[in-house]
Amino acid sequence: MKKRKGRKPKFTAKTADKYDLYQRSVQSADDDIKFLDRVYQSTRGHRANHFREDFCGTALLTATWVKRGPEYTGEGFDIDPKPLAWGRNHNFEPIDEAAARALLHQKDVREPSRTAPDLRCAQNFSYCVFKQRSELMEYFRAAYEDLADNGLFVIDLQGGTESMEETEEETKVAGGFTYIWDQHEYWPVTAETKCYIHFRFRDGSEIRRAFTYNWRLWGLAELQDALYEAGFAQVDCYWEGTASDGTSGNGIFRKTRRGENCASFIAYLAAFK
Numbered sequence: 001m002k003k004r005k006g007r008k009p010k011f012t013a014k015t016a017d018k019y020d021l022y023q024r025s026v027q028s029a030d031d032d033i034k035f036l037d038r039v040y041q042s043t044r045g046h047r048a049n050h051f052r053e054d055f056c057g058t059a060l061l062t063a064t065w066v067k068r069g070p071e072y073t074g075e076g077f078d079i080d081p082k083p084l085a086w087g088r089n090h091n092f093e094p095i096d097e098a099a100a101r102a103l104l105h106q107k108d109v110r111e112p113s114r115t116a117p118d119l120r121c122a123q124n125f126s127y128c129v130f131k132q133r134s135e136l137m138e139y140f141r142a143a144y145e146d147l148a149d150n151g152l153f154v155i156d157l158q159g160g161t162e163s164m165e166e167t168e169e170e171t172k173v174a175g176g177f178t179y180i181w182d183q184h185e186y187w188p189v190t191a192e193t194k195c196y197i198h199f200r201f202r203d204g205s206e207i208r209r210a211f212t213y214n215w216r217l218w219g220l221a222e223l224q225d226a227l228y229e230a231g232f233a234q235v236d237c238y239w240e241g242t243a244s245d246g247t248s249g250n251g252i253f254r255k256t257r258r259g260e261n262c263a264s265f266i267a268y269l270a271a272f273k
């Protein structure tokens with residue numbers, strides 16, 4: 001019998017691309033769009049057309065949104081030219097003519113859109129970059145003013161006692177690498193936190209500190225208060241259900257008024273104009 005040659009690992013620190021690894025580890029664009037669509041449609045009775053993705057990075061969500069059909073248009077905002085350029089090459093080039101329905105801006109998220117969005121989102125807790133309440137309010141007010149009539153603004157958030165722990169969480173990702181979420185520092189007086197993303201590969205190599213986040217960990221109740229203060233008429237909380245193993249989330253989010261007192265949770269706040 002011929003001996004099978006050992007296959008080279010697909011990802012190593014030398015060959016991997018950090019934006020590709022990030023998208024594979026952290027993002028589920030189809031599920032996110034499905035959720036956002038459901039929330040918008042269930043309250044407004046029709047589908048949203050114009051979408052805005054704040055802190056868009058590689059703008060994977062915007063690409064996923066516009067490729068659904070000619071009635072879907074989108075805008076993405078990020079201050080960093082590097083992920084935007086990566087996204088243009090890897091997320092927009094492959095979707096051909098659909099890419100023309102998206103506009104990427106290298107701008108602060110407090111800047112206005114070209115067209116008022118029906119649906120606007122900030123994913124992966126990115127607004128936590130605003131550590132002062134005045135900055136957060138400036139952002140929420142700008143989002144409110146910029147939305148189309150009957151528009152919806154959605155943010156996600158993390159919480160629970162574990163979100164304040166200085167700890168590392170490892171997740172094996174399909175394709176053969178490990179994603180490491182490193183909650184490196186948490187300061188209770190200011191709620192400031194410093195987090196890193198590291199990647200480890202099957203050959204033992206690592207990319208340490210591929211991404212760094214200097215954030216303030218905003219609480220759910222204070223975010224709701226801030227959204228109402230910014231002018232939103234209604235703010236609903238969507239809470240993730242528990243998987244059958246009882247230890248993790250199941251990716252299904254339902255509206256809740258009180259939530260559940262768990263050590264770690266992910267939730268969405270849906271703010272209606």
Ligand SMILES: C[S@@+](CC[C@H](N)C(=O)[O-])C[C@H]1O[C@@H](n2cnc3c(N)ncnc32)[C@H](O)[C@@H]1O
Nearest residue numbers: 055056057078079080107108109123124126129
């Ligand atoms: C955690 S990444 C989010 C990537 C992607 N949207 C996601 O959901 O995973 C945060 C992004 O926010 C961008 N960013 C930070 N401050 C910003 C600001 N004030 N305005 C626009 N983008 C900002 C960074 O450049 C970075 O690409």
